[in-house]
Amino acid sequence: MPHPKNAALLAAAATGDAGAVRVALAAGAGTGTRDEHHRTPLLLAALGDHVPAARELLAAGADPNARDERADTPWLVTGVTGSVAMMRALLPAHPDLKVTNRFGGISLIPACERGHVDYVRALLRETDIDVDHVNRLGWTALLEAVILGDGGRAHQEIVELLITAGATPDLPDGDGVTALAHAERRGFMEIAGLLRAVR
Template sequence: MAPTPRNQRLLDAARRGDTDGVRTALADGAAVETRDEELRSPLLLAALGDHVDAARVLVDAGADPDAQDSRHDSPWLVTGVTGSVAMLRVLLPAGPDLTLRNRFGGIALIPACERGHVEYVRALLAETAIDVDHVNDLGWTALLEAVILGDGGLAHAETVELLLAHGATPDLPDGDGVTPLAHAERRGFTTLAALLRDAA
């Protein structure tokens, strides 16, 4: 069913990052948890666009940071994809579920490590109790993703250092029994391999 006009105005304002438009739509009675055709909430649309001020208004209005769309994305989960520390800090007071899983069975930490979002990973590990050894449906931890899907460069080296410093198990293997160190060696990532050897 299509959103009502007032709900559509809220969705459009959130997608654009129009903070005043979000406030006006809410004041006019728009539902803070209305959904678009892909089941995305206004807060998810704001998070996808990194519209921090609009998201803050929505959070203050009681928006759910865990509301998932048809792809199992949520406002909280997509911060791991965008790497937005500012959005992370807007959503944290709303009490997001740190165990919420995306369509790959991963938590917010895993895509952030895959992409080498160093400052986001630093903030997430320092400011939450997220599970650093969570295993997704592929059998991969955040550490494995940083090695397997990263480029072996500085950002992924810093990401690996942060994970290890926060208690990531250095030799936790993938579903085939291959460790992060073995993956790093196979890919010729000498810096990552040295970090993993030192942590073993």
């Protein structure tokens, strides 16, 4: 069990109470304290998209790269939540853009899978993240958007954004299947058209 002041910081971060975060920090709570799942206060704030609480923690030196038991970090989970505000709050703390989750993916990949258009757009514009990073499944962000996406407008926009950002359209998955072939198999004609246009 963490010390009461550290427990108070964890609770405040999880609920997004920036004032209580400030009080706990002033009382000597540590930004590196962990809960039962090895999550730091900053990771809890990022998971809940509590940007003001996260800013308090970052100002106190919280680490955007601290991993929990699932290998998640505050930076990585922004790709899951799709929070542009949290992404921008974390950037000045120099998060590791190459850090990978338990699937070997960087933050861009789950964002593309989940259809977080605004996040993907901001990430591609404001960082030099690797658009062709390949995860342990053999998938790039482009492949993930097609294989796990629904083919709708959000995933169409994401495919456009990735292509514009220089993603390699014919980079195949581990089985040698390209994003275009996956799009055609799934009946995603709009996405297939976008991919054919850049061949």
